[in-house]
Amino acid sequence: MKRNILMLTVIFILAFTLTSPAMAENVFRWASQGDAVTFDPHSANMSPTFLQLKQVYEPLVSYNWKIEKEPYLAESWRLVDPTTWEFKLRRGVTFHDGTPFTAEDVIFSINRAKGPGSDVKEPLKTVKDMTIIDDYTVRVLTNGPNPLLPDFLTQFFIVSKKWCEKHGVTQATSWKGKEESYAVRHANGTGAFMLQLRDPDIKSVLVKNPNWWGLAKHAHNIDKIIYTPIANPATRVAALLSGEVDYLLDPPLQDLPRIAKEPNLKTQQTPQLRTIFFGLEQRLDELRSSNIKGKNPFLDPRVRKAMHMAIDIKGIQKKVMRGLSVPANIIVPPGIYGYPKDLDKARPPYNVEKAKKLLAEAGYPDGFEVNLDCPNNRYNNDEKICQASVGMLGKIGIKVNLVAQPKSLHFPKITNHKTDFYMLGWGYAYPDAHFNFVNMMHSESAWNGGGITNPRIDELIDAMAMEIDQQKRDAMIREVFEITTNEQVYLPLHHQVIVWGMSKNIEMPMEPRDEPQFCWTRIVK
Structure with a gap:
């Protein structure tokens, strides 16, 4: 009898211990409107994809939530001479499969990121050669002085050479070409979390990396991360209100007051390093989707200026964005090095009659027809902004046919140069105007979807x-700002404001690029 009582006591104690709060697994559940397009770390230059990749993969140099540069897989760096940078690598780091991280992986990663299928080539275009000094020292030779190279290197991730060779992914997988490979659904980084499950557009599961080198500095308490893309705004909010998720990256703006009123929830906001704008085809002599044949209306700056003037951006700010945007006249936001406040504040007033006059002067008194490509699951109220703009441009005689699609279909139209008129929002891997220029303005950039070609801009x-x-x-x-503003090469809309919705037991600093790293997060019981 005593033996049975003792056994029952032991069983009770074990059961209590295993289910006690001290032993409970901390699961961080989050959602947003659209998933990463791939898990290949060199395949897609897009913020939602970077956000997920950076939980698993790491760069040599990174930025914290204050946008301050800090060492990651490189502990230090220095200029050896005007065209040679030396990087001292962090010792004792292993990839998730246990393989040691060495200089060989750095050389391989840079070559992979510069090679076929990569969408992160631009920041590395000045890299001419690389030399391994020892297992933990790398020298990078550039084709001229490059004071921004450490900043450029924050934009690409280090992969394991052995893992890539083992799984046949030595080249980046082109998401634009809808290619499949082992790297699209699997990962092997050095980061704070390891990819456990990848079911695109359904669910992704990450688990804590117990061997992460950064645990001493970022002592997070998350054991598992479950990400669920939820396209429908009402469903997304319902998931937060019901407690099914702990954090929404992009809560619908109209639901923010409702979220804030909930006793167990909170909202946080900050200006984002991102500008939303329209791009226009300026490469072709005839638009694909227009009723005007034999010429391209967008090649005339008067047409571009008329369209810019016809968009009531303050109306969009008030009615569509509910005050959570800042009207823009350039496509670079405050907080970026080189930002010209005077040019940004010089947006011409909304003026339908003046816009009509400009169109008539350009030879289009009756306007014209064109398709507008717009994402419907990427930016705050993206499709609603496009819908409002369609109506506004209609007032000056431009019949705009809206084509709203998920970002996985929308962005390849831009990078493959298959769109006449499109919405895009550009964020920043490093806080310098050069990052915008090299991607949005340079004639060789894939993201220059309108084909802007100006030899002087390229030279600068x-x-x-x-x-x-x-x-x-x-x-x-x-000079680049002045040229592009005077010629109205883009139609800037507004600088976006980040708003997060989350449980009050989540502590997480806001990151103005809207790419939080969950190793900065703590779940408070």
Whole structure:
């Protein structure tokens, strides 16, 4: 009898111990409107994809939530001479499969990121050669002085050479070409979390990396992360209100008051390093989707200026964005080095009659027809912004046919140069105007979807990447802003404001690029 009582006591104690709060698994559940397009770390230059990749993979140099540069897989770096950077690598780091991280992986990763299928080539275009000094020292030779190279390197992730060779993924997998490979659904990084399950557009599961080198600095308490993409805004909010998820990256703006009123929930907001704008085809002599044949209306700056003037951006700010945006006249937001406040504040007033007059002067008194490609699961109220703009442009005689699609279908139209008129929002891997210019303005960039081609702009962009005289470099940045603003090469809409909705037991600093790293997060019981 006593033996039975003792056994029951032991069983009770074990059961209590295993289910006690001290032993409970901390699961962080989050959602947003659209999933990463791939888990190949060199395949897609898009913020939602970077957000998920950076939980698993790491760069040599990174930024914290204050946008301050800090060492990651490189412990230090220095200029050996004007065209040679030396990086001292972090010792004792292993990939998730246990393979040691060495200089060989750095060389392989840079070559992979510069090669076929990669969408992160631009920041590495000045890299001419690389040398391994020892297992933990790498020298990078550039084709001219490049004072921004450490900043450029924050944009690409290090992969394991052995893992890539083992699984036949030595080249990046082209998401634009809808290619499949082992790296699209599997991962082997050095980061704070390990990919356990990847079911695209359904669910992704990450688990804590117990061997992460950064645990001493970022002592998070998350054991598992479950991500669920929820496209429908009402369903997304319902998931937060019901407690099915702990954090929404992009709560619908109209539901923010409702979320804030909930006793167990909170909202946080901050200006984002992202500008929303429209791009226009300026490469072709005839638009694909227009009723105007034999010429391209967008090649005339008067047409572009008329369209810019016809968009009531303050109306969009008030009615569509509910005050959570800042009207823009350039496609670079405050907080980015080189930002010209005077040009940004010089947006022409909304004026339908003046816009009509400009169109008539350009030879289009009756307007014209064109398709507008717009994402419907990427930016705050993206499709609603496009719908409002369609109506506004209609007032000056431009019949816009809206084509709203998920970002997985929308973005390849831009990068493959298959769109006449499109919405895009550009964020920042590093907080310098050069990042915008090299991607949005350079004639060789895939993300220059409108085909803007100006030899002087290309010359300035290439030169500012290598200029070490800050005064001269500032003058180059200013000249690019003046050229692109005067010629109205894009139609800026607004600088976006980040708003998060989350449980009150989540502590997480806001990151102005809207790419939080969950190793900064704590779940408070």
